[in-house]
Amino acid sequence: MEDAKWYFTHETEEDRLWYRIFFAMCQKFGVSWSKASEKQKAFIEEITRINYEREMAKRNMTAKPVRGFFDAEVSA
Numbered sequence: 001m002e003d004a005k006w007y008f009t010h011e012t013e014e015d016r017l018w019y020r021i022f023f024a025m026c027q028k029f030g031v032s033w034s035k036a037s038e039k040q041k042a043f044i045e046e047i048t049r050i051n052y053e054r055e056m057a058k059r060n061m062t063a064k065p066v067r068g069f070f071d072a073e074v075s076a
Contacts, residue, residue: 017055022048 011019025047026033031040 014056018048018052021051021055025051 022044025031025044029040029044029047031044033041033044036044
């Protein structure tokens with residue numbers, strides 16, 4: 001029973017935020033992950049990452065720049 005409880009309760013607030021943004025982006029852009037092309041998946045992953053980093057910066061009140069779409073590093 002404890003193993004099952006851990007499975008459903010071990011997520012952090014950051015994990016929940018990432019998934020909330022991920023599913024919102026899939027819905028916003030009409031992407032079904034199981035049927036998505038590699039291009040669609042890459043797009044959803046990037047848009048999720050950017051929105052997640054922005055939200056984390058807002059919550060932490062930091063001025064840390066967010067890496068742009070498909071950039072290897074922060075350009076600011």
